[in-house]
Amino acid sequence: MFDLHSILKQVEKPARYIGSEINMVEKDPASVDIRIAFCFPDTYEVGMSHLGMQILYFFFNRREDTYCERCFAPWYDMEEKMRQNNVPLYALETGDPIRGLDFVMFTLQYEMSYTNILNMLDLAGIPLFAADRGEEYPIVVGGGPCAYNPEPLADFFDIFYIGEGEVSYDELLDLYKQNKAEGGSKEDFLVKALKVDGIYVPKFYDVKYKPGGEVESITPNHPDAPETVRKVIVKDMDKVFYPEKQLVPLIEVVHDRVTLEVFRGCIRGCRFCQAGFVYRPVREKSTQRLVECSKSLVSYSGHDEISLTSLSTGDYTDFKNLANNLLDLYAKDSINVSLPSLRIDAFNLDLMQKVQEVRKSSLTFAPEAGTQRLRDVINKGITEEEILNGSALAFEGGWNRVKLYFMVGLPTETEDDLLGIVDLANKIVEKYYSMPNRGNRQVSVVVSSSCFVPKPFTPFQWVGQASVEQFFAKQKFVKTHMTKRQVRFNYHEPQLSSMEAVLARGDRRVSALILRAWELGAKFDGWNDLFKYDVWMQAFEDTGLDKEFYTVRERSYDEILPWDHISIGVSKSFLIREAEKAKQEQVTPNCRTKCAGCGASAFGGGVCFE
Amino acid sequence: MSEQINKNDVTEKKPVQLMPRYRYRLGFEKKDKMIYIGHLDLMTFFQRAVKRAGLPIAYSKGFNPHQLMSFACPLSLGCYGYGEFVDIELEHPMDEDEIVSSLNAAMNKGMRITSARALCEGEKTGAAVVTAADYRVTLGIKADNTERLINELMGLDKMEIERTSKRKTKTVDIKPDIFVLSGDNSGEKTVLNMRIATGSANNLKAELVCEYIYRYLGIPFEPYTLVIERLALLKGGDKGFEPL
Numbered sequence: 061m062f063d064l065h066s067i068l069k070q071v072e073k074p075a076r077y078i079g080s081e082i083n084m085v086e087k088d089p090a091s092v093d094i095r096i097a098f099c100f101p102d103t104y105e106v107g108m109s110h111l112g113m114q115i116l117y118f119f120f121n122r123r124e125d126t127y128c129e130r131c132f133a134p135w136y137d138m139e140e141k142m143r144q145n146n147v148p149l150y151a152l153e154t155g156d157p158i159r160g161l162d163f164v165m166f167t168l169q170y171e172m173s174y175t176n177i178l179n180m181l182d183l184a185g186i187p188l189f190a191a192d193r194g195e196e197y198p199i200v201v202g203g204g205p206c207a208y209n210p211e212p213l214a215d216f217f218d219i220f221y222i223g224e225g226e227v228s229y230d231e232l233l234d235l236y237k238q239n240k241a242e243g244g245s246k247e248d249f250l251v252k253a254l255k256v257d258g259i260y261v262p263k264f265y266d267v268k269y270k271p272g273g274e275v276e277s278i279t280p281n282h283p284d285a286p287e288t289v290r291k292v293i294v295k296d297m298d299k300v301f302y303p304e305k306q307l308v309p310l311i312e313v314v315h316d317r318v319t320l321e322v323f324r325g326c327i328r329g330c331r332f333c334q335a336g337f338v339y340r341p342v343r344e345k346s347t348q349r350l351v352e353c354s355k356s357l358v359s360y361s362g363h364d365e366i367s368l369t370s371l372s373t374g375d376y377t378d379f380k381n382l383a384n385n386l387l388d389l390y391a392k393d394s395i396n397v398s399l400p401s402l403r404i405d406a407f408n409l410d411l412m413q414k415v416q417e418v419r420k421s422s423l424t425f426a427p428e429a430g431t432q433r434l435r436d437v438i439n440k441g442i443t444e445e446e447i448l449n450g451s452a453l454a455f456e457g458g459w460n461r462v463k464l465y466f467m468v469g470l471p472t473e474t475e476d477d478l479l480g481i482v483d484l485a486n487k488i489v490e491k492y493y494s495m496p497n498r499g500n501r502q503v504s505v506v507v508s509s510s511c512f513v514p515k516p517f518t519p520f521q522w523v524g525q526a527s528v529e530q531f532f533a534k535q536k537f538v539k540t541h542m543t544k545r546q547v548r549f550n551y552h553e554p555q556l557s558s559m560e561a562v563l564a565r566g567d568r569r570v571s572a573l574i575l576r577a578w579e580l581g582a583k584f585d586g587w588n589d590l591f592k593y594d595v596w597m598q599a600f601e602d603t604g605l606d607k608e609f610y611t612v613r614e615r616s617y618d619e620i621l622p623w624d625h626i627s628i629g630v631s632k633s634f635l636i637r638e639a640e641k642a643k644q645e646q647v648t649p650n651c652r653t654k655c656a657g658c659g660a661s662a663f664g665g666g667v668c669f670e
Numbered sequence: 671m672s673e674q675i676n677k678n679d680v681t682e683k684k685p686v687q688l689m690p691r692y693r694y695r696l697g698f699e700k701k702d703k704m705i706y707i708g709h710l711d712l713m714t715f716f717q718r719a720v721k722r723a724g725l726p727i728a729y730s731k732g733f734n735p736h737q738l739m740s741f742a743c744p745l746s747l748g749c750y751g752y753g754e755f756v757d758i759e760l761e762h763p764m765d766e767d768e769i770v771s772s773l774n775a776a777m778n779k780g781m782r783i784t785s786a787r788a789l790c791e792g793e794k795t796g797a798a799v800v801t802a803a804d805y806r807v808t809l810g811i812k813a814d815n816t817e818r819l820i821n822e823l824m825g826l827d828k829m830e831i832e833r834t835s836k837r838k839t840k841t842v843d844i845k846p847d848i849f850v851l852s853g854d855n856s857g858e859k860t861v862l863n864m865r866i867a868t869g870s871a872n873n874l875k876a877e878l879v880c881e882y883i884y885r886y887l888g889i890p891f892e893p894y895t896l897v898i899e900r901l902a903l904l905k906g907g908d909k910g911f912e913p914l
Contacts, residue, residue, distance in 0.1 A: 068706055075706045359724075362722040363718065
């Protein structure tokens, strides 16, 4: 390790940069064949809260021939000190510069972290463009949800891993080791990697554009490169690797608790939700396996909270049993079980009361849209009646705070839908004051509205996004009608959502934009107060790219989309069907009620075969 | 901590019978990279370590039960601690060595439990009795003549310096809070040894003493160049200090 002491004493929260956490894996780097830096392009506190990192960290390190270390984006003060003192970005476990490792793997959790990736590569002394990296540099890999449309990052990465890490990484690492032993080059390895399921090597594909800017073709330029790269997923969640330990951070992070992954995927099929499509089909773990995992995680971590994590945990088929089992097991040890937001019925209310005896936290609903009509359009299966009845039950149980999540700018939205947001909030307030046993306290309803961002691999991937001006007008419209003093209205920055849309549905040309924005000082764009819209506007100007082309433009079904050579196993024809049903305000029942034939059954597991 | 007295017992002559309590004072070291863990995080760290070690820790009663654990004196971020103390209460008695070994199995590099001692009935918490601490501070500089410097300093009537706390800046005289000060110039850099007031009544930071000296010498003060080591926490006062 460098002598970092004098730097660490000059920065905020130095513990972000020291590793040494409980359950950190220590290995002799000289004794392994493969060294990996698992990079999270955001702060330590955010990255350490990420379950995927916890899983893959221990997954890689279970291999004797591999040492996986971690790396996060240093905060401004640390970056400044590192640059002043020529300290290259290092891995927390050994303090070795990540530049010297075999792999640098970034998890792509949200689009607004892309400039941080460039910043981290730069801090590491690694050339940003894959084409500029010789044999001496690590292989740069991207995975995670944003890898499903990797094109805006294609020029910076050697490999994108499409799907769930547990499936193909062993094969990829074995190939790497073999290639290294045989004295093969990086190029040799990348060619060999083409045969591994779920591996996308962007340089082996050529993209052509039409005069109007749309993609004309995406063609493999190597005989071994598949036409389409299909995601890989775990079939049997009970048999898949799950760590028995968790890294326990030494400072407070965003989520600091034992995390149990209950299932992957979501049965709901909300039409705006990318996660709901890309993680299909739903695959559950058994209660028995979950309880087993929880025991070792609790005893190795010393945490006092267990959280159940999944997209819609309340949909777990054995939910009551699991919740009761965990509550019974851990109540005596003062370990809390934190519940996800649940549909409010009598059972769940009882459960909620059990877990939060003292402070009644607020009740959360995510209707997403203000009217039933628009909720049908987006296929959000929650009704006003459910929300009001749920609130009534909770008010009787002593709750008096309600949080509501909405989106503005959804496809087909009208002023009526926006007024519906106000109306629903008001009805909840009225419901509270109509309750006979409500006590003397005031009710508080917090309405949060975000701006709709169309995402790849959703039925809304073709729609034009509202413009920044339209978003502002919509928010203002809602705000002026929000007159009850018990209701508070929060809303997101439209500029940020607009940029998110560019990066989410961008093609390879967007690489230049990201690079330019970073050069102009963009980083930590996901942080509202650090996001610099003017910098991005300048980057558009400098690169000659047209923002509107990526945001407000509506695509036609026959347009080749930049991510059409990636397959999530859900067919395009299904997405078109869903898009059409949305226009006709028709709902699609959830996967358990009725199979909608999305194509994910081809994976041969999960809810499709229950 | 709730030491309840039953009203019916008050008339009796015997001392009030309390529930037996099993309290222990643990000595510990905080070094290596663990010096970058602040006090609040250190408390969380210990709570989790106690759980990993499976100690039968006692919890407070009430709405939000917490582990009965109290640190003798917070150590500033970035400082080494070789003689730190924390008091814990257990549900039932345990062998002291076993407490030490089970906790050490749950520690990471840089944190080590060095001792455990059962507290006597009614013995005050570490935090309540700490009055002083011994520090060794390696300065970022080598002073010219340490002996003369120390003599000069100790000959002063007052040692006044501005201290900035939360919002206010005020001038304080740190002289009365310095019990012992000596220097050692044998190494590459000047080392100061000091015994200074520490604890709830009077608390002086070693860093402030150094800042005073830098100013006295007319050298710009860069706190990050100091290596501050707290060697011992002490109790007592006028009649002499003794270990906690």
